Every structure is written in structure tokens, then in C-alpha cells.
Amino acid sequence: MGKIHVTDRDGGQHEIEMSPGDSLMEPLRELDGGIEALCGGMCSCATCHIFVAREWADKLEPVEGDELELLEETECFRPDESRLSCQIVFRDELDGMTFTIAPEE
Numbered sequence: 085m086g087k088i089h090v091t092d093r094d095g096g097q098h099e100i101e102m103s104p105g106d107s108l109m110e111p112l113r114e115l116d117g118g119i120e121a122l123c124g125g126m127c128s129c130a131t132c133h134i135f136v137a138r139e140w141a142d143k144l145e146p147v148e149g150d151e152l153e154l155l156e157e158t159e160c161f162r163p164d165e166s167r168l169s170c171q172i173v174f175r176d177e178l179d180g181m182t183f184t185i186a187p188e189e
């Protein structure tokens with residue numbers, strides 16, 4: 085078990101419990117001010133876009149392929165912080181991870 089710290093689109097703060105293997109996308113869909121995740125995690129919509137704080141971004145797999153292509157097409161792309169939450173699986177090393185949900189496109 086671990087926790088993530090999320091700032092939603094309205095500026096609200098949330099602490100969410102996670103288990104290893106959980107997709108970051110799932111709990112973010114449940115939040116008011118959360119994500120839409122229109123494609124259901126198939127890496128084809130970019131409505132699950134988040135900005136990961138830099139100290140945590142370094143702990144993630146590098147962004148590449150379809151994820152990078154989709155992110156680069158968003159209006160608010162940040163090269164060092166943008167990720168698709170559906171492509172991140174929680175693991176113990178991410179306990180305490182902090183991020184902000186990107187604005188709606």
C-alpha cells in the first residue's frame with residue numbers, strides 16, 4: 085500500500101491510497117475535478133493528462149511512443165512533467181508521489 089497526492093482541476097487536494105499494480109488513472113476518474121479517461125486507458129485520448137512533479141517524474145519509465153505523441157499534441161504539454169496517468173502503474177517506489185491533473189483540453 086502507499087499514497088499519492090493529487091491536485092485536481094479545481095485546485096482541490098486529495099490523498100489517495102494505492103496498491104502495487106493499480107493504474108493511476110482509475111482513482112482519478114472518480115474525483116470531482118478529475119480526469120475523463122475517455123478511451124478507458126487505451127493510450128488514445130490524452131484526457132488522463134497529469135503533470136508529475138519533477139522529483140517523481142525521474143522515478144517513472146521514460147515517456148515514449150504513443151504516449152509521447154499524444155502528449156505533444158496537447159495544448160499544455162510540459163516536456164519534463166507531462167504524463168498519461170493510464171500509462172503509470174503504481175509500485176512501492178511511488179509512495180508519496182505528487183502530481184496535478186492537467187487542464188481540460
Ligand code: FES
Binds near residue numbers: 109122126128171
Ligand atoms: S485514458 Fe485515454 S489516453 Fe489515458
